[in-house]
Amino acid sequence: MELIPKIDAVKTCKNVSDFFKDDLEKIVLMSGSRMIDLSSPSFEENYSSSKANGIETKLINGLDAQSVVKSVHDALYHGVDLVSQKILIGLYIKHQRWVDIQPLVYREHTSFAAYRKRALLTFAYSFEGWQTKNHCDKVIKLLAYT
Template sequence: MDLLPKLNEQKTYENVTNFFKRDLERIVLMSGSRMTDLASPNLNGAPGSSNFNNVEINLINGLDAQNIVKSVNDALHYGVDPVSKKILIGLYINHQRWVDIQPLIYREHTSFSVYRKHALISFAYSFEGWQVKNHCDKVIKLIETE
């Protein structure tokens, strides 16, 4: 008996990659933060709720941008293992090349793809959980099942 449905790994990789490349920066900007804020465990640049127009943000695709950004931050810093964290922040937040990240994770360049895929899957599961914990209005589902 399987507790969880079978994961469609390829589709999940694509969903997470597309989220980081296409959606995250827009959500971060809508929240009043900066992409560089995600490299730090604390969102120091995030404005307080008094400076934030929740009505406007909720109208845009029904997203609560601040809670989503907090969920991304929590998933990156508290939800994935240290190697995955370095890979995800390096590739998608700092826009580094994989050859620049490889020495930081002390892994062979030939195995980087395996570690990157693991990082993407770990982030997908963690991000979904953090969205629930952070009371996001609408949970963005990156996990695809068969």
């Protein structure tokens, strides 16, 4: 018996990568935050939700941008392992090259692709869960099923 349906790992990784590259910065800006804020573990301490901003954001495009950004932060800091966290923040938040991140996670270049794939997949699962927990109006689905 399968509790969780099988995912299409290739499509899921592409979805997560596209989300980080194409959508996240726009959502972060709409929330009133900055991308660099996501690289800080203390983001939640400085994070304050404004009802007016949340209402404006919902009217603009139907997303609760602040809840989505909080969900990204929670997924990065509470949902993935430390190696995945360093990879995701390095590649997609700080826009570092993989050769610069590789020494930070102590992985050989031949295995870095496998660790990156794992980071993308674990983020997809975690992000979906955190969006539900943070009461996002629309859950952004990054998981692709077979």
